[in-house]
Structures are given as C-alpha cells and as structure tokens.
Amino acid sequence: MSNLAIIETIEISTMVSTWTEHLCLHRTSEGSWCLDIRSYEVVGEYWELSDDDGELPEQINGQEVIGTEDGYVHIDNLVLHSEDHPIYRFETFSMDEFRSNLDGEHVRFCTKDVAQKVQTIIGQKDQ
Numbered sequence: 001m002s003n004l005a006i007i008e009t010i011e012i013s014t015m016v017s018t019w020t021e022h023l024c025l026h027r028t029s030e031g032s033w034c035l036d037i038r039s040y041e042v043v044g045e046y047w048e049l050s051d052d053d054g055e056l057p058e059q060i061n062g063q064e065v066i067g068t069e070d071g072y073v074h075i076d077n078l079v080l081h082s083e084d085h086p087i088y089r090f091e092t093f094s095m096d097e098f099r100s101n102l103d104g105e106h107v108r109f110c111t112k113d114v115a116q117k118v119q120t121i122i123g124q125k126d127q
C-alpha cells in the first residue's frame with residue numbers, strides 16, 4: 001500500500017515471544033482516514049527458508065526480505081496484525097475517539113506525539 005505511513009512502532013514481548021507492531025495511517029478509497037495496527041508479513045520460519053549457509057533469499061514472492069523476528073521471516077509488506085486489533089476510521093481526527101477506539105492493551109499508541117504526527121500528516125491543526 002503506497003500511501004501507508006508508519007506513525008509509531010512498538011516492540012511487544014511476552015515470556016515466550018517478541019514481535020513488532022506498527023500504527024499505520026492511510027487514506028481509504030472513499031477519502032476518509034484509517035489508523036490501524038500492522039506488522040510485516042510473515043512468510044515462513046527461518047529454518048524453512050534459509051539455505052545451507054543460513055542465508056535468506058533477497059526476495060520471496062516478489063517482495064524484499066527485511067529480516068527475521070522471533071524465528072519467522074518477514075517481507076516488506078505491511079498487513080493487518082490481527083483481525084482482533086482495533087481500526088479507527090475518521091474524517092476529522094479526534095484524540096478522544098482515537099483513545100476510546102484503541103483502549104485496553106492498544107492504548108500505548110495513544111500519545112500526544114502520535115496525535116501530533118497524525119495531525120501533521122492529514123494537515124489538521126491541533127484540536
């Protein structure tokens with residue numbers, strides 16, 4: 001998605017896993033805005049895709065391999081992290097609506113810095 005902007009990146013850890021989530025902003029085909037949580041697409045496990053020397057190919061499925069995370073190979077394609085993660089669609093950015101949409105574990109994205117980045121990209125003044 002060429003009009004996708006990464007607003008904030010956060011590394012998440014549990015006792016058994018670590019992964020990265022990106023809060024992304026893009027304009028929808030209808031002209032509204034959308035903030036959602038994405039990760040780089042996983043195409044398989046490192047041991048499946050590396051050669052005998054432990055090297056990964058430069059591309060898989062026509063996409064650049066960007067590295068590994070937690071033993072999985074990622075390509076340069078940001079996809080929705082989970083269907084369970086919230087999506088905030090809006091015409092005019094509202095920090096209160098954004099915060100209520102990303103409540104619970106996703107509230108870590110709800111900072112003044114994030115709001116300022118979003119407003120700068122969409123060309124709105126502080127509210």
